[in-house]
Amino acid sequence: MENQITTEITNNLFTINNLWMMIATALVFIMHLGFATLETGLTQSKNTLNILFKNSIIPAIGLLTYAIIGFSLMYPGESFAGGVFGFAGFGIGTDAAGLTSSYNIGYTYWTDFLFQGMFAATAATIVSGAVAERIKLSSFLIFATIFVALAYPITGMWKWGGGFLDTLGFYDFAGSTLVHSVGGWGALTGVLFLGPRAGKFVKGKIHPIPGHSIPLAVIGVFLLWLGWFGFNGGSVLSADPGLVSLVFVTTSLAASAGAIGAMATSWTFLKNPDLTMTLNGILAGLVGITAGADLMSPADAIAIGFIAGVIVVFSVIFFDKVKLDDPVGALSVHLVCGIFGTLAVGIWGEKAGLDQLWHQFIGVISVAAFIVPFTAIIWFILKKSIGLRVSAEEEYSGLDIGEHSMEAYPEFEKVS
Amino acid sequence: MENQITTEITNNLFTINNLWMMIATALVFIMHLGFATLETGLTQSKNTLNILFKNSIIPAIGLLTYAIIGFSLMYPGESFAGGVFGFAGFGIGTDAAGLTSSYNIGYTYWTDFLFQGMFAATAATIVSGAVAERIKLSSFLIFATIFVALAYPITGMWKWGGGFLDTLGFYDFAGSTLVHSVGGWGALTGVLFLGPRAGKFVKGKIHPIPGHSIPLAVIGVFLLWLGWFGFNGGSVLSADPGLVSLVFVTTSLAASAGAIGAMATSWTFLKNPDLTMTLNGILAGLVGITAGADLMSPADAIAIGFIAGVIVVFSVIFFDKVKLDDPVGALSVHLVCGIFGTLAVGIWGEKAGLDQLWHQFIGVISVAAFIVPFTAIIWFILKKSIGLRVSAEEEYSGLDIGEHSMEAYPEFEKVS
Amino acid sequence: MENQITTEITNNLFTINNLWMMIATALVFIMHLGFATLETGLTQSKNTLNILFKNSIIPAIGLLTYAIIGFSLMYPGESFAGGVFGFAGFGIGTDAAGLTSSYNIGYTYWTDFLFQGMFAATAATIVSGAVAERIKLSSFLIFATIFVALAYPITGMWKWGGGFLDTLGFYDFAGSTLVHSVGGWGALTGVLFLGPRAGKFVKGKIHPIPGHSIPLAVIGVFLLWLGWFGFNGGSVLSADPGLVSLVFVTTSLAASAGAIGAMATSWTFLKNPDLTMTLNGILAGLVGITAGADLMSPADAIAIGFIAGVIVVFSVIFFDKVKLDDPVGALSVHLVCGIFGTLAVGIWGEKAGLDQLWHQFIGVISVAAFIVPFTAIIWFILKKSIGLRVSAEEEYSGLDIGEHSMEAYPEFEKVS
Amino acid sequence: MKKIESIIRPHKLEELHTALQEEGFYGLTVSEVRGYGRQKGHTEIYRGSEYNLEFVPKVKVEIVCASNQCETAISIIMNTCRTGEIGDGKIFISTIDDAIRIRTGEAGREAL
Amino acid sequence: MKKIESIIRPHKLEELHTALQEEGFYGLTVSEVRGYGRQKGHTEIYRGSEYNLEFVPKVKVEIVCASNQCETAISIIMNTCRTGEIGDGKIFISTIDDAIRIRTGEAGREAL
Amino acid sequence: MKKIESIIRPHKLEELHTALQEEGFYGLTVSEVRGYGRQKGHTEIYRGSEYNLEFVPKVKVEIVCASNQCETAISIIMNTCRTGEIGDGKIFISTIDDAIRIRTGEAGREAL
Numbered sequence A, B, C: 001m002e003n004q005i006t007t008e009i010t011n012n013l014f015t016i017n018n019l020w021m022m023i024a025t026a027l028v029f030i031m032h033l034g035f036a037t038l039e040t041g042l043t044q045s046k047n048t049l050n051i052l053f054k055n056s057i058i059p060a061i062g063l064l065t066y067a068i069i070g071f072s073l074m075y076p077g078e079s080f081a082g083g084v085f086g087f088a089g090f091g092i093g094t095d096a097a098g099l100t101s102s103y104n105i106g107y108t109y110w111t112d113f114l115f116q117g118m119f120a121a122t123a124a125t126i127v128s129g130a131v132a133e134r135i136k137l138s139s140f141l142i143f144a145t146i147f148v149a150l151a152y153p154i155t156g157m158w159k160w161g162g163g164f165l166d167t168l169g170f171y172d173f174a175g176s177t178l179v180h181s182v183g184g185w186g187a188l189t190g191v192l193f194l195g196p197r198a199g200k201f202v203k204g205k206i207h208p209i210p211g212h213s214i215p216l217a218v219i220g221v222f223l224l225w226l227g228w229f230g231f232n233g234g235s236v237l238s239a240d241p242g243l244v245s246l247v248f249v250t251t252s253l254a255a256s257a258g259a260i261g262a263m264a265t266s267w268t269f270l271k272n273p274d275l276t277m278t279l280n281g282i283l284a285g286l287v288g289i290t291a292g293a294d295l296m297s298p299a300d301a302i303a304i305g306f307i308a309g310v311i312v313v314f315s316v317i318f319f320d321k322v323k324l325d326d327p328v329g330a331l332s333v334h335l336v337c338g339i340f341g342t343l344a345v346g347i348w349g350e351k352a353g354l355d356q357l358w359h360q361f362i363g364v365i366s367v368a369a370f371i372v373p374f375t376a377i378i379w380f381i382l383k384k385s386i387g388l389r390v391s392a393e394e395e396y397s398g399l400d401i402g403e404h405s406m407e408a409y410p411e412f413e414k415v416s
Numbered sequence D, E, F: 001m002k003k004i005e006s007i008i009r010p011h012k013l014e015e016l017h018t019a020l021q022e023e024g025f026y027g028l029t030v031s032e033v034r035g036y037g038r039q040k041g042h043t044e045i046y047r048g049s050e051y052n053l054e055f056v057p058k059v060k061v062e063i064v065c066a067s068n069q070c071e072t073a074i075s076i077i078m079n080t081c082r083t084g085e086i087g088d089g090k091i092f093i094s095t096i097d098d099a100i101r102i103r104t105g106e107a108g109r110e111a112l
C-alpha cells in the first residue's frame, strides 16, 4: 500500500514536471514566429516573403532532421564513445519505460525529443537573419539542413550530451554558447562568404537600409521574450518551483536591464532613443543571462543584462565599421552577447571564479574551433557549386520576385 | 488517514490535469487569432476590416451559444436518448461535485465547458475564410450562429457525446471530421451558393487575386500550430505524460512533414517554392494528424503529414479548376485533409485495418449527409430572404466601406 | 514515513500551484504586446515607432522599479505600519524558505515578485495609450517611472497588501480598481493637462483621426484576452481547479458579452457595425468582470460584460463630446468600465448587497482621491519644467521623426 | 506630339492597356491619384463620428504619342472606360515639345 | 484651357479643396509626391548611421479650368496655402489643348 | 519655362538628384509610377496560377526650369540614368506658361 502511494506521488510529480516541459516546448516553438517577424521587420519589403519562407520551413527541417539524426547525435547515451562524438543510430522511438519517471523524473522520452528539437531549429534561424536579403534560397536551405542535422548536435553533445566540455566543468545552462554562439559563428562565416548587400557600403560610407516595419520587429522581440520563459525556464528540466521561478526572474530582469542599457547607450552616444537598438538590447540581455540564468541573483542578472545592452549597441556599430553587413544584428545579439553571457558565468553568480572563467573560455573557443571551419567549408562548397548569392539584378528587384515569383504585399506593386 | 492521503493524491492529479486542460483551452483560444490573421493576410486589403470583424465576433457568438444550447446538445449525458439527438436543457451550471474529480479526473465542469466551447467556435471560423470578400455581414452572422448553435454540437454528439458513431467504432481523436470536415462542408455549400468573387474566373481563365499581406498569413499559421498543441494535446482530456507528449510529437512532425510535402510539390510541379502553399501544407499536416494523433508512431505521423501536404497543393489547384473560389484554401485544408486524416486512422497506426477504415468512411459520410443539406438549407433561406451576397458595386469598392463605412488601413486611402 | 508522504504531497501541490502562477505571469507579460499593438493600430503611422518605443520600455521600467522599490511598497508585510503606507526596504531577495510552501502554498517568493511586477507595468501602459500622439517622450518616461514606482504600489497596498480598504471589506479580485482605474485616473489627468491632438476638435466639431492599422488592433485585443486568462486566472493565487476554471469561464463570457453589447450598440445607435467599438467592447467586458471574476455565475458574467460593452460605446462618444481626446479609448475601457466592474461586485454575484456596494464605492473614491492629485502634480511639474507636449510642427510631421529621427515604415516615405 | 492624360476607374486599367497594346500603343505610365468631379466620395464613420471622404481613388494613365495617333488613343479610351455612370473620368490633352529615349538618346517620334 | 498644378503642404489640402468648392471649382485630382525646393528634408538615424532624406512629402493638386478662371483659382491657392514659411510650395501653369468627359464624350469647356 | 518629366529606374534617383544639385538645380518633384515601354514586367505565380504584371515600378522626376537650362538638365539625366539596357526610361519636355512661389507670390523665373 505504502509502495503504491509513493509511486502515485512520484507519478504526480512526473506529470507536473512533464507538463511544464511540454509547455516550455510550446514556448520555444513560438520563438520561431518571433524570429520570423523580427527578421522581416528589420529588412526590406521586397525580401519579406523570402525571409518568411525560410523561417517557416526551418522548424520543419529542424524537427525532421532532429528526428532522423540530430537527437541521436546530441544525446547518444549508452552507445556514446569518447568525448567528442557519439551516435545512437537513425530515427527516434521508445519502449514503455520512456513514458515513465524511470526515463527521467522531469519528462518523457517524447517531451525530451521535442523540447530539444525546438532548440535545434533556433540555431539555424539565427543564421537566416544575418544572411538575409542576398542569399540564394536553395543554398540557404542546404546549409540550414546540414547545420541543424550535424553541426548543432555535435557541439551540443560536448556539454549537454555529457561530452568533454561537460567533464571539464564548462557551464552553459540554456545555451549562450551551445545555441546562440553556435548560430552566431555560422552567421559570421556566412556574412564573410556572402559579402554585404548592394548599396550598404558605398565609397567607404555606411548607407543604412532601414527595416520596413517596426511593428513586426516589436512583435518579434516580445514573442522571443515570451519564448525565453520556456527556453530558460524549461532548461531546468523539471518544474522545480524555486529554480524555475528564479530563472523566470533573472531572465526578465536581464531583458529589462538590456533594454535600459541599450536605450541609455543609444540616447547618450548616438543622440537618439533608437527603438531597434532597444529591441536588440532586450535580446542581448536575454542571450547574456542564458548561460547562467539559474546561478544569478537579481542584482547579477541586472548587471549582466545592462552590460549586454550596452555591448550590443557598440557591437552593431562595430560590425558596420568593419563592413560586415548583418541586417538584423544577429552577430551582435547572438554571437557577441552569447560569448559575453558564457564568460559572465565565471564573473557573476554562484560559480564565479577564475577557474570557471577559464573553463568558460575553453568552451567558447572549442565551439568556435569546430563551427567556424565546419560552416566555412559548407559555404565554400556551396559557393563553388550552385552559388551563394542571387544576381545583382535579382537583389535589386527583390528576392520575393526573384526566388518565388510572388510578393509579400502585392497590392503596393499592382495598380488596379 | 490513509484515505485522506489517497484523496489528496487524487486531488493533486485532478489539479494537474485540470491545469493542463485550462492551458489547452487558452491555446485553442489563440487559434482564433491565428484564423483571423491568416484569412486577413490571404485576402485583399479592402476587405480586411470585414474579415477581422467576423473573426472577432465569432468567438463571442460561439461561446455564448455554446453556453445557452450547444454544450447541452453535444454532451446531453443522462437525458440522452437515442444515438442521433439529445438535449439536456438550456444554459450551463454545476453543483459542487462538478468542481471535483468525481465529475471527471481530467477537468472540472467549467473547464469542460470552456474547452469544448472554444472548439465549437473554430468550426464557424473555417467557413468564414472560404466565403470571404463577397458575403453579406448580416447573412454570415446568422449562418454562423445557427451553425455553431446547432449543426456542430449535433454531429459532435454522434461521436464525442456517445452517439451512434461512437457505438459503431468510428474514431476521431481531436476532430478531423467533427471539427474540420464539419466546417469544411459548411464552407463548401457556402461557396456553391455564393459563387466566385468578381474577377476570379474571367472567360474561363483563372485570375489569381493575391492576398495582401504575407506576414499576417505567416503569423496566422504559426499561431495555429501553437494552438494545435492545445487542440490535439488537450484532446487527451488529461495531462497523461506519455500520451500528451506523444501527441505533441506526432502533431509537430505531421506539421513539419506537411510543410516539406507542400514545398516539394509546389517547387516540383509549379516550378515555384510557394509560401502560401507551404503554409497550407503545415495546416494540412495538422488537420491530417488530428483524427489519430494519439495512435501514430513518428514515422506514421510523418507519412500522414507529408501526404496531406502533397494533397493540399493539388486540391487548391483542383478547386480553382472546377471554379470553386475559396480565397484562403479552407476547402483543401479542412475538408479534403479532414477527410484524409479521418481515413488515415484506418490505414496507419494502432487501429489500422479494413474494418476501421470502413467505420471511418461511415463517419465521414454520415457527417456529410447531415451537414451538407443542413447548411444548404440555411444558405438557401438566407439567399431568398435577406440575400447572401453584397452588390457588385460594394464588392468592387470593398466590404470594409460597404458593410462598415470604415477602412482597415485608412491612411492608404486618405490624402492628407 | 507518513510525515514524509504528507510533505511530498504538499510539495507536489506547491509545484503545481507555482507552475500555474508562473504561466499566468507569462500570460500577463504578453498583455504588454497586446497593449503595444492595440495602441499602435488605433493611432497614426507617423507616431507608430514612438508608441512602440514606450510600450517596449515600459515592462523594463516596470519590472526594475518594482524590484527596487515597488514590491516592498505594495507588500510591506511584517514591517507594515498603518493602513495607508508601508515599506519593507529597497530591493528584492529571499532565504530558502521563500522557495517552499512555507512562504505560500501557491507560489515561491520569486513567482510572487514577477507576477506582481508584470501587473505593475500594465498600469503605466494604460496611460500611454490615452496620451499618445502628442506627449514628449522624456516626460512620459519620467511620469511612467514615478507612476509604477510609487502611485501603483501605494494604492495597491491598501487592498492587496492588507491596507485599510482590505480591512473595510472592499473587494477587488484582480484589479478593476487597483490596476485599471488607477491607470485610468492617471490617463485622465494626463489627457486634461495635455489637451487634444491638433486637428481633433476644430471649430467645435469632432474630426476623427482613424487608427492606421486595424489588423494590429485586432492582434492586440486577442492577445489581451489571452493574457487575461493569466491576469484573472492567476489572481486566484493557486491552481485551485474549481476556482480558476470558474474564473476562466466568467472572464470569457464577459468578454464575449462585451463584444456583442458593443456591436449591438454601435449597429443600432451609430448605424454601423464598428469593429473598433467591438474590440473596445471585448476589453470593456474583461475589465468589467475583473473585480469579481471569482464571484459571478455565468449569467452574472454575461450581464456584466454586456452592460460594459454598451457603456463603452457611449463613453467613447461622451469623451469626444466633452473634448477629452483619448486616441485608443483607454478612459472608457479602463477607467469607466473599471469603476463599473468594481461596483458590479455589489450588484451581482456572491457578495451582492448594499453594504458591499458602499464598500466598493469607498474603494473607487479612495483610489481616485489619491491618484488624481498625485498624477496631476507630476504632470504639472513636468509641464512647468521640461514641458509635456511636443511642438506643433513635430506633432504635424510625427513623433517618430521628431523624437527618434526614425520612421516605423520608412519605405512609404522614401522614394527609391 | 501629344500627351493624353486620362483619369479613369482603377478596375478599367487592365482592359484599357490590353486594348492599347492591341492597337499598337507600346508605352504608358500609370499613377495612383484621388480626385473628384461630378462623382464625390462617401461618408465614413469612425468610433461614432462621421466624416466625408470626398476623394475617390482613380488611376491616371499618361500616353505620349504622335499627334496623328491622338484620335485613335482617345477612342480606345472612350470605348473601354465608358460605363455611362458618373465617375467614368476625364481625358486631358496637351502638347509635348519633345521626347527622348534615355537608353539610346533618340529624340522625337523615334523615341516613342 | 489651363492646367494649374500646385505642390502644397499635405495638411493644407482640406482647406484648399473646401475653398475651391465654395468658389465653384467642381473637379480636381490629387497625388502624393515628394520633392524639394528651398525646403530640404531632414536627417534620419538608423542603428547609429545617419542619412539625409532630402525629399519632403507634398501633395500635388491638379486643376484644369477655363483660362479665364485661372486667376481666381490661383488666388484661392495663394490664400489658403500660404503660411509665409519655407515649404509653402509652388504653382505651375500650363496649357491644355482639350478636355473630354468620358461618360458623355463632351469636349472642351463643357467637359470640365 | 520648360517642364522636364523623366521616367527613370527608381534606384537611379539618388544619383540623379545629387548630380542636379551639384549643377545648381535646386528644385524637383518626384512621384512613384508604374509603366511599360519596350521593357515589360514579369510573370508572377500565386497558388499555382500565373499572371502577368506588365507594369514596371518607375520613378517620375519633374523639373521645371528656365528654357535655356533645359539642355543642361537633360544631359545630366542622360549621364546619370543611362545604363544602355532596356528600361532606362524616357524624358518628355513640355512648355510651362508660368510658375508662382506660394510663399512670396513671386512669378516667372524668380519663382524657380
Ligand SMILES: Nc1ncnc2c1ncn2[C@@H]1O[C@H](COP(=O)(O)OP(=O)(O)O)[C@@H](O)[C@H]1O
Residues within 6 Å of the ligand: D007, D034, D035, D036, D037, D038, D039, D040, D056, D058, D085, D086, D087, D088, D089, D090, E026, E027, E028, E029, E030, E062, E063, E064, E065, E101, E102, E103, E112
Ligand atoms: N477640373 C478638373 N481638374 C482636374 N481633375 C479633374 C477635374 N474634373 C475631374 N477631374 C478628375 O477626374 C476624375 C473623374 O471625374 P468624374 O467625377 O468621374 O467626372 P464626370 O463628372 O465627367 O463623371 C475626378 O475624380 C478627378 O480626379
Ligand SMILES: Nc1ncnc2c1ncn2[C@@H]1O[C@H](COP(=O)(O)OP(=O)(O)O)[C@@H](O)[C@H]1O
Residues within 6 Å of the ligand: E007, E034, E035, E036, E037, E038, E039, E040, E056, E058, E085, E086, E087, E088, E089, E090, F026, F027, F028, F029, F030, F062, F063, F064, F065, F101, F102, F103, F112
Ligand atoms: N524647379 C522645380 N521643379 C519641380 N518641382 C519643384 C521645383 N521647385 C520646387 N518644386 C516642388 O515644390 C515643392 C515646394 O518647394 P519649396 O521648397 O516649398 O519652395 P519655396 O522655395 O518656394 O519655399 C518642393 O518640395 C518640390 O516638390
Ligand SMILES: Nc1ncnc2c1ncn2[C@@H]1O[C@H](COP(=O)(O)OP(=O)(O)O)[C@@H](O)[C@H]1O
Residues within 6 Å of the ligand: D026, D027, D028, D029, D030, D062, D063, D064, D065, D101, D102, D103, D112, F007, F033, F034, F035, F036, F037, F038, F039, F040, F056, F058, F085, F086, F087, F088, F089, F090
Ligand atoms: N509612350 C509613352 N507614354 C507614356 N509613358 C511612356 C511611354 N513610353 C514609355 N513610357 C514610360 O517610360 C518608362 C520606361 O520605358 P522603357 O521601356 O524603359 O523605354 P525604352 O523602350 O526607351 O527602354 C515606361 O515604364 C513608362 O512608364
